[in-house]
Amino acid sequence: MDAAQWDERYRASAGGVWATQPPAVVREIVTPLPSGTAIDVATGDGRTALWLAERGWACTGLDFSSAGLALAAARPGGDAVEWVQADVHEWEPDAPVDLVVSCYLHLPDSAAAIARIAQWVTPGGTLVVVGHDVENIAAGGHGPSDPAILYTPEVLRGALDDRFRIARCERIVRTSADAELREGHPAAAVDSLLHAVRVR
Template sequence: MDATQWDERYRASAGGVWATQPPAVVREIAAALAPGAAIDVATGDGRTAVWLAERGWRCTGVDFSEAGLALAAARPGGDAVTWVHADVHEWEPAAPIDLVVSCYLHLADSAAAVARIAEWVAPGGTLLVIGHDVENIAAGGHGPSDPAILYTPELLRGALDDRFRVERCERIVRTSADAELRDGHAAAAIDTLLHAVRVR
Protein backbone atom coordinates (compact mmCIF):
# COMPACT_ATOMS: atom_id res chain seq x y z
CA MET A 1 0.00 0.00 0.00
CA ASP A 2 1.19 3.51 -0.76
CA ALA A 3 0.67 6.68 1.29
CA THR A 4 -2.60 7.53 -0.46
CA GLN A 5 -4.07 4.11 0.31
CA TRP A 6 -3.00 4.35 3.94
CA ASP A 7 -4.53 7.83 4.17
CA GLU A 8 -7.82 6.38 2.95
CA ARG A 9 -7.64 3.52 5.43
CA TYR A 10 -6.96 5.84 8.36
CA ARG A 11 -9.69 8.28 7.33
CA ALA A 12 -12.18 5.42 7.14
CA SER A 13 -11.29 4.15 10.63
CA ALA A 14 -13.11 5.16 13.77
CA GLY A 15 -10.35 6.55 15.96
CA GLY A 16 -7.53 4.50 14.50
CA VAL A 17 -6.65 1.17 12.92
CA TRP A 18 -4.26 -0.40 15.39
CA ALA A 19 -4.64 -1.56 18.97
CA THR A 20 -4.17 1.07 21.67
CA GLN A 21 -1.04 -0.61 23.04
CA PRO A 22 2.21 -1.65 21.32
CA PRO A 23 2.87 -5.38 20.91
CA ALA A 24 3.47 -7.07 24.26
CA VAL A 25 7.07 -7.99 23.44
CA VAL A 26 7.85 -4.37 22.54
CA ARG A 27 6.45 -3.21 25.88
CA GLU A 28 8.45 -5.89 27.70
CA ILE A 29 11.78 -4.98 26.11
CA ALA A 30 11.36 -1.20 26.12
CA ALA A 31 10.18 -1.13 29.73
CA ALA A 32 13.59 -2.49 30.81
CA LEU A 33 15.49 0.36 29.10
CA ALA A 34 16.43 3.73 30.56
CA PRO A 35 14.46 6.41 28.68
CA GLY A 36 16.29 8.61 26.20
CA ALA A 37 15.67 9.59 22.58
CA ALA A 38 13.44 7.24 20.58
CA ILE A 39 12.08 6.98 17.06
CA ASP A 40 8.98 5.00 16.15
CA VAL A 41 9.39 4.16 12.46
CA ALA A 42 6.14 3.89 10.48
CA THR A 43 4.26 5.02 13.56
CA GLY A 44 0.85 4.80 11.89
CA ASP A 45 -1.73 6.13 14.32
CA GLY A 46 0.88 6.47 17.03
CA ARG A 47 0.29 3.76 19.60
CA THR A 48 3.95 2.88 20.19
CA ALA A 49 5.23 6.47 20.11
CA VAL A 50 2.66 7.65 22.66
CA TRP A 51 3.35 4.66 24.91
CA LEU A 52 7.07 5.47 24.87
CA ALA A 53 6.47 9.16 25.56
CA GLU A 54 4.28 8.29 28.54
CA ARG A 55 7.28 6.44 29.97
CA GLY A 56 9.70 9.32 29.66
CA TRP A 57 11.14 8.82 26.19
CA ARG A 58 11.74 11.86 23.96
CA CYS A 59 9.94 10.27 21.06
CA THR A 60 9.58 11.05 17.37
CA GLY A 61 6.96 9.24 15.33
CA VAL A 62 7.62 9.05 11.59
CA ASP A 63 5.12 8.00 8.93
CA PHE A 64 4.29 8.73 5.30
CA SER A 65 0.54 8.93 6.00
CA GLU A 66 -0.71 12.37 6.96
CA ALA A 67 -4.06 10.90 8.00
CA GLY A 68 -2.36 8.41 10.31
CA LEU A 69 -0.29 11.16 11.90
CA ALA A 70 -3.41 13.28 12.43
CA LEU A 71 -4.95 10.42 14.41
CA ALA A 72 -1.69 9.98 16.31
CA ALA A 73 -1.49 13.64 17.28
CA ALA A 74 -5.10 13.55 18.49
CA ARG A 75 -4.47 10.65 20.87
CA PRO A 76 -4.36 11.40 24.60
CA GLY A 77 -0.68 12.10 25.19
CA GLY A 78 -0.06 12.73 21.50
CA ASP A 79 1.18 16.23 22.18
CA ALA A 80 4.23 14.74 23.93
CA VAL A 81 5.50 13.23 20.66
CA THR A 82 7.18 14.97 17.73
CA TRP A 83 5.30 13.80 14.63
CA VAL A 84 7.14 13.79 11.29
CA HIS A 85 5.51 13.29 7.90
CA ALA A 86 8.23 11.53 5.88
CA ASP A 87 9.21 8.40 4.00
CA VAL A 88 11.58 6.03 5.78
CA HIS A 89 13.61 5.77 2.57
CA GLU A 90 14.44 9.48 2.62
CA TRP A 91 14.22 10.87 6.16
CA GLU A 92 16.86 10.46 8.85
CA PRO A 93 17.35 11.93 12.32
CA ALA A 94 19.73 14.78 13.05
CA ALA A 95 21.58 12.79 15.73
CA PRO A 96 22.05 9.15 16.81
CA ILE A 97 19.11 7.66 18.71
CA ASP A 98 18.94 5.52 21.86
CA LEU A 99 15.98 3.41 20.73
CA VAL A 100 14.69 2.81 17.21
CA VAL A 101 11.45 0.83 17.01
CA SER A 102 9.69 -0.49 13.93
CA CYS A 103 6.39 -2.36 14.22
CA TYR A 104 4.90 -4.00 11.12
CA LEU A 105 6.76 -2.08 8.44
CA HIS A 106 6.55 -4.29 5.36
CA LEU A 107 8.23 -3.12 2.17
CA ALA A 108 9.57 -4.64 -1.02
CA ASP A 109 13.03 -3.79 0.31
CA SER A 110 12.46 -4.67 3.96
CA ALA A 111 16.03 -5.84 4.62
CA ALA A 112 17.47 -2.63 3.17
CA ALA A 113 14.99 -0.56 5.16
CA VAL A 114 15.96 -2.30 8.41
CA ALA A 115 19.64 -1.80 7.60
CA ARG A 116 18.93 1.90 7.00
CA ILE A 117 17.11 2.51 10.28
CA ALA A 118 19.80 0.52 12.12
CA GLU A 119 22.22 3.27 11.09
CA TRP A 120 20.24 5.68 13.26
CA VAL A 121 20.99 3.75 16.47
CA ALA A 122 23.61 5.28 18.76
CA PRO A 123 26.41 3.09 20.18
CA GLY A 124 24.88 1.43 23.23
CA GLY A 125 21.41 1.97 21.80
CA THR A 126 18.70 -0.54 20.91
CA LEU A 127 17.04 -1.58 17.67
CA LEU A 128 13.66 -3.27 18.04
CA VAL A 129 11.84 -4.61 14.95
CA ILE A 130 8.70 -6.72 14.83
CA GLY A 131 6.62 -7.72 11.85
CA HIS A 132 4.62 -10.49 10.28
CA ASP A 133 6.62 -13.63 9.57
CA VAL A 134 6.27 -15.48 6.28
CA GLU A 135 4.83 -18.44 8.24
CA ASN A 136 1.92 -16.21 9.24
CA ILE A 137 0.34 -16.85 5.82
CA ALA A 138 -0.14 -20.57 6.47
CA ALA A 139 -1.15 -19.92 10.09
CA GLY A 140 -4.03 -17.75 8.91
CA GLY A 141 -3.11 -14.72 10.97
CA HIS A 142 -4.06 -11.19 9.96
CA GLY A 143 -1.52 -9.44 7.75
CA PRO A 144 -0.06 -9.29 4.25
CA SER A 145 -0.23 -12.41 2.10
CA ASP A 146 2.73 -11.56 -0.14
CA PRO A 147 5.73 -13.57 1.09
CA ALA A 148 8.11 -11.15 -0.65
CA ILE A 149 7.40 -8.44 1.94
CA LEU A 150 7.20 -10.65 5.03
CA TYR A 151 9.95 -11.25 7.57
CA THR A 152 12.02 -14.21 8.61
CA PRO A 153 14.63 -14.32 11.36
CA GLU A 154 17.28 -14.83 8.68
CA LEU A 155 16.19 -11.70 6.80
CA LEU A 156 16.30 -9.47 9.88
CA ARG A 157 19.53 -10.89 11.23
CA GLY A 158 21.12 -10.47 7.81
CA ALA A 159 20.22 -6.77 7.76
CA LEU A 160 22.73 -6.06 10.54
CA ASP A 161 26.50 -5.94 10.53
CA ASP A 162 29.02 -6.69 13.28
CA ARG A 163 28.40 -3.36 15.00
CA PHE A 164 25.31 -5.00 16.52
CA ARG A 165 24.90 -7.69 19.15
CA VAL A 166 21.72 -9.62 18.53
CA GLU A 167 19.86 -10.28 21.77
CA ARG A 168 16.89 -12.03 20.15
CA CYS A 169 15.99 -12.82 16.55
CA GLU A 170 13.22 -15.36 16.39
CA ARG A 171 9.69 -16.23 15.45
CA ILE A 172 7.13 -15.51 18.14
CA VAL A 173 3.46 -16.37 18.38
CA ARG A 174 1.19 -13.44 19.14
CA THR A 175 -2.09 -14.56 20.73
CA SER A 176 -5.51 -12.94 20.53
CA ALA A 177 -4.77 -11.35 23.92
CA ASP A 178 -2.05 -9.26 22.22
CA ALA A 179 -4.12 -7.71 19.45
CA GLU A 180 -2.55 -5.90 16.53
CA LEU A 181 -5.78 -4.32 15.35
CA ARG A 182 -8.06 -2.04 17.35
CA ASP A 183 -10.92 -4.55 17.08
CA GLY A 184 -8.64 -7.49 17.91
CA HIS A 185 -8.34 -10.69 15.91
CA ALA A 186 -9.63 -14.19 16.45
CA ALA A 187 -6.54 -16.27 15.78
CA ALA A 188 -2.93 -16.39 16.83
CA ALA A 189 -0.39 -14.83 14.47
CA ILE A 190 3.29 -15.52 13.80
CA ASP A 191 5.69 -12.59 13.91
CA THR A 192 9.45 -12.17 13.64
CA LEU A 193 11.18 -10.23 16.42
CA LEU A 194 14.60 -8.63 16.22
CA HIS A 195 16.13 -7.11 19.37
CA ALA A 196 19.70 -5.88 18.89
CA VAL A 197 22.10 -3.55 20.67
CA ARG A 198 24.69 -1.47 18.84
CA VAL A 199 28.03 -2.15 20.47
CA ARG A 200 30.15 0.28 18.44
Protein backbone atom coordinates in the same frame (compact mmCIF):
# COMPACT_ATOMS: atom_id res chain seq x y z
CA MET B 1 -0.12 0.08 -0.03
CA ASP B 2 1.14 3.58 -0.75
CA ALA B 3 0.67 6.69 1.38
CA ALA B 4 -2.59 7.66 -0.34
CA GLN B 5 -4.10 4.22 0.31
CA TRP B 6 -3.06 4.36 3.96
CA ASP B 7 -4.53 7.86 4.24
CA GLU B 8 -7.83 6.48 2.96
CA ARG B 9 -7.73 3.59 5.43
CA TYR B 10 -7.03 5.88 8.38
CA ARG B 11 -9.75 8.34 7.37
CA ALA B 12 -12.26 5.50 7.16
CA SER B 13 -11.38 4.21 10.63
CA ALA B 14 -13.34 5.07 13.74
CA GLY B 15 -10.59 6.67 15.79
CA GLY B 16 -7.69 4.49 14.69
CA VAL B 17 -6.67 1.30 12.92
CA TRP B 18 -4.23 -0.27 15.35
CA ALA B 19 -4.48 -1.47 18.94
CA THR B 20 -3.96 1.17 21.60
CA GLN B 21 -0.86 -0.52 23.07
CA PRO B 22 2.37 -1.62 21.38
CA PRO B 23 2.90 -5.34 20.85
CA ALA B 24 3.51 -7.16 24.12
CA VAL B 25 7.03 -8.16 23.12
CA VAL B 26 7.95 -4.51 22.51
CA ARG B 27 6.70 -3.57 25.96
CA GLU B 28 8.62 -6.48 27.45
CA ILE B 29 11.92 -5.43 25.84
CA VAL B 30 11.63 -1.67 26.28
CA THR B 31 10.20 -1.43 29.81
CA PRO B 32 13.52 -2.20 31.57
CA LEU B 33 15.46 0.34 29.48
CA PRO B 34 16.25 3.80 30.87
CA SER B 35 14.32 6.44 28.95
CA GLY B 36 16.16 8.53 26.40
CA THR B 37 15.63 9.46 22.76
CA ALA B 38 13.58 7.24 20.46
CA ILE B 39 12.20 6.92 16.95
CA ASP B 40 9.06 4.92 16.24
CA VAL B 41 9.29 3.94 12.57
CA ALA B 42 5.98 3.45 10.72
CA THR B 43 4.18 4.84 13.74
CA GLY B 44 0.77 4.72 12.04
CA ASP B 45 -1.77 6.18 14.45
CA GLY B 46 0.85 6.44 17.15
CA ARG B 47 0.39 3.61 19.63
CA THR B 48 4.09 2.87 20.24
CA ALA B 49 5.28 6.48 20.14
CA LEU B 50 2.61 7.55 22.64
CA TRP B 51 3.43 4.64 24.93
CA LEU B 52 7.11 5.62 24.86
CA ALA B 53 6.35 9.28 25.55
CA GLU B 54 4.22 8.30 28.55
CA ARG B 55 7.31 6.59 29.94
CA GLY B 56 9.59 9.58 29.57
CA TRP B 57 11.09 8.95 26.16
CA ALA B 58 11.70 11.94 23.87
CA CYS B 59 10.09 10.28 20.88
CA THR B 60 9.72 10.97 17.18
CA GLY B 61 6.89 9.16 15.38
CA LEU B 62 7.69 8.68 11.69
CA ASP B 63 5.16 7.69 9.02
CA PHE B 64 4.34 8.53 5.42
CA SER B 65 0.60 8.83 6.09
CA SER B 66 -0.59 12.30 7.03
CA ALA B 67 -3.98 10.90 8.07
CA GLY B 68 -2.40 8.38 10.41
CA LEU B 69 -0.26 11.08 11.98
CA ALA B 70 -3.30 13.35 12.40
CA LEU B 71 -5.02 10.58 14.39
CA ALA B 72 -1.87 10.07 16.46
CA ALA B 73 -1.47 13.77 17.25
CA ALA B 74 -5.12 14.01 18.34
CA ARG B 75 -4.83 11.18 20.85
CA PRO B 76 -4.22 11.94 24.56
CA GLY B 77 -0.55 12.79 25.00
CA GLY B 78 -0.12 13.46 21.30
CA ASP B 79 1.55 16.80 21.93
CA ALA B 80 4.42 15.01 23.72
CA VAL B 81 5.63 13.35 20.49
CA GLU B 82 7.31 14.93 17.47
CA TRP B 83 5.29 13.62 14.50
CA VAL B 84 7.14 13.53 11.18
CA GLN B 85 5.58 12.76 7.81
CA ALA B 86 8.31 11.30 5.64
CA ASP B 87 9.45 8.27 3.69
CA VAL B 88 11.69 5.90 5.64
CA HIS B 89 13.92 5.65 2.56
CA GLU B 90 14.65 9.39 2.55
CA TRP B 91 14.33 10.83 6.07
CA GLU B 92 17.30 11.11 8.43
CA PRO B 93 17.25 12.07 12.12
CA ASP B 94 19.33 15.03 13.27
CA ALA B 95 21.33 12.70 15.53
CA PRO B 96 21.41 9.01 16.45
CA VAL B 97 18.98 7.93 19.17
CA ASP B 98 18.93 5.49 22.08
CA LEU B 99 16.06 3.41 20.73
CA VAL B 100 14.62 2.67 17.30
CA VAL B 101 11.40 0.65 17.19
CA SER B 102 9.70 -0.62 14.05
CA CYS B 103 6.39 -2.49 14.24
CA TYR B 104 4.95 -4.02 11.07
CA LEU B 105 6.90 -2.07 8.48
CA HIS B 106 6.51 -4.23 5.36
CA LEU B 107 8.18 -3.08 2.16
CA PRO B 108 9.54 -4.74 -0.98
CA ASP B 109 13.02 -3.91 0.30
CA SER B 110 12.41 -4.68 3.97
CA ALA B 111 15.97 -5.86 4.66
CA ALA B 112 17.44 -2.68 3.20
CA ALA B 113 14.96 -0.55 5.15
CA ILE B 114 15.87 -2.31 8.42
CA ALA B 115 19.57 -1.83 7.66
CA ARG B 116 18.91 1.87 7.10
CA ILE B 117 16.97 2.50 10.30
CA ALA B 118 19.56 0.51 12.26
CA GLN B 119 22.05 3.27 11.44
CA TRP B 120 19.89 5.67 13.46
CA VAL B 121 20.78 3.83 16.69
CA THR B 122 23.56 5.34 18.76
CA PRO B 123 26.33 3.09 20.16
CA GLY B 124 24.88 1.45 23.26
CA GLY B 125 21.36 1.92 21.95
CA THR B 126 18.67 -0.60 21.10
CA LEU B 127 16.88 -1.68 17.93
CA VAL B 128 13.56 -3.54 18.12
CA VAL B 129 11.83 -4.78 14.97
CA VAL B 130 8.68 -6.89 14.88
CA GLY B 131 6.63 -7.82 11.85
CA HIS B 132 4.63 -10.53 10.19
CA ASP B 133 6.64 -13.65 9.43
CA VAL B 134 6.25 -15.51 6.14
CA GLU B 135 4.87 -18.47 8.12
CA ASN B 136 1.93 -16.27 9.11
CA ILE B 137 0.35 -16.95 5.70
CA ALA B 138 -0.02 -20.67 6.31
CA ALA B 139 -1.00 -20.04 9.94
CA GLY B 140 -3.95 -17.92 8.81
CA GLY B 141 -2.99 -14.91 10.91
CA HIS B 142 -3.98 -11.34 10.09
CA GLY B 143 -1.62 -9.43 7.83
CA PRO B 144 -0.14 -9.24 4.34
CA SER B 145 -0.24 -12.34 2.16
CA ASP B 146 2.65 -11.42 -0.14
CA PRO B 147 5.71 -13.43 0.96
CA ALA B 148 8.01 -10.95 -0.76
CA ILE B 149 7.33 -8.31 1.92
CA LEU B 150 7.19 -10.59 4.96
CA TYR B 151 9.98 -11.25 7.44
CA THR B 152 11.95 -14.25 8.56
CA PRO B 153 14.52 -14.28 11.37
CA GLU B 154 17.17 -14.81 8.68
CA VAL B 155 16.09 -11.66 6.82
CA LEU B 156 16.21 -9.58 10.00
CA ARG B 157 19.52 -11.01 11.16
CA GLY B 158 21.05 -10.41 7.74
CA ALA B 159 20.07 -6.74 7.79
CA LEU B 160 22.60 -5.97 10.56
CA ASP B 161 26.37 -5.68 10.42
CA ASP B 162 28.95 -6.45 13.10
CA ARG B 163 28.27 -3.18 14.91
CA PHE B 164 25.27 -4.91 16.49
CA ARG B 165 24.96 -7.65 19.06
CA ILE B 166 21.78 -9.62 18.53
CA ALA B 167 19.95 -10.34 21.79
CA ARG B 168 16.97 -12.08 20.19
CA CYS B 169 16.09 -12.97 16.61
CA GLU B 170 13.30 -15.50 16.38
CA ARG B 171 9.77 -16.35 15.42
CA ILE B 172 7.13 -15.63 18.05
CA VAL B 173 3.42 -16.36 18.20
CA ARG B 174 1.17 -13.44 19.06
CA THR B 175 -2.22 -14.50 20.39
CA SER B 176 -5.56 -12.75 19.88
CA ALA B 177 -5.04 -11.20 23.33
CA ASP B 178 -2.23 -9.19 21.73
CA ALA B 179 -4.19 -8.18 18.63
CA GLU B 180 -2.66 -5.85 16.09
CA LEU B 181 -5.92 -4.21 15.03
CA ARG B 182 -8.03 -1.85 17.14
CA GLU B 183 -11.10 -4.10 16.79
CA GLY B 184 -9.02 -7.23 17.42
CA HIS B 185 -8.79 -10.42 15.38
CA PRO B 186 -9.50 -13.96 16.46
CA ALA B 187 -6.53 -15.90 15.07
CA ALA B 188 -3.03 -16.13 16.48
CA ALA B 189 -0.27 -14.69 14.30
CA VAL B 190 3.34 -15.62 13.59
CA ASP B 191 5.78 -12.72 13.81
CA SER B 192 9.51 -12.30 13.42
CA LEU B 193 11.30 -10.42 16.19
CA LEU B 194 14.69 -8.72 16.18
CA HIS B 195 16.15 -7.22 19.37
CA ALA B 196 19.69 -5.93 18.94
CA VAL B 197 22.08 -3.58 20.72
CA ARG B 198 24.59 -1.43 18.88
CA VAL B 199 28.01 -2.08 20.39
CA ARG B 200 30.08 0.37 18.38
